[in-house]
Amino acid sequence: PNDLNHSTMSKNMNRIKVVLAETKHTNRWLARELKKDEATISKWCTNTSQPSLETLYQIAECLNVDIKDLLNSSKNDDIQKL
Numbered sequence: 001p002n003d004l005n006h007s008t009m010s011k012n013m014n015r016i017k018v019v020l021a022e023t024k025h026t027n028r029w030l031a032r033e034l035k036k037d038e039a040t041i042s043k044w045c046t047n048t049s050q051p052s053l054e055t056l057y058q059i060a061e062c063l064n065v066d067i068k069d070l071l072n073s074s075k076n077d078d079i080q081k082l
Contacts (some may be wrong), residue, residue: 016046023063033062
């Protein structure tokens with residue numbers, strides 16, 4: 001079970017897709033805001049690749065959220081039990 005959690009967490013490092021949905025924005029909108037290709041945004045949203053830390057700050061500013069909201073916790077203890 002621990003290995004499964006670890007591999008799941010390492011695959012889903014960011015929550016960009018979730019936060020975009022919560023703030024009712026689209027990949028296309030974010031691509032325009034950041035002047036990035038929509039394919040790049042899509043890769044970030046599917047956690048296929050990760051934005052740089054600098055870009056993550058820019059995303060947080062665009063979405064008016066704390067940068068921490070864009071990241072999944074690295075600590076299993078911090079995962080909310082639903």
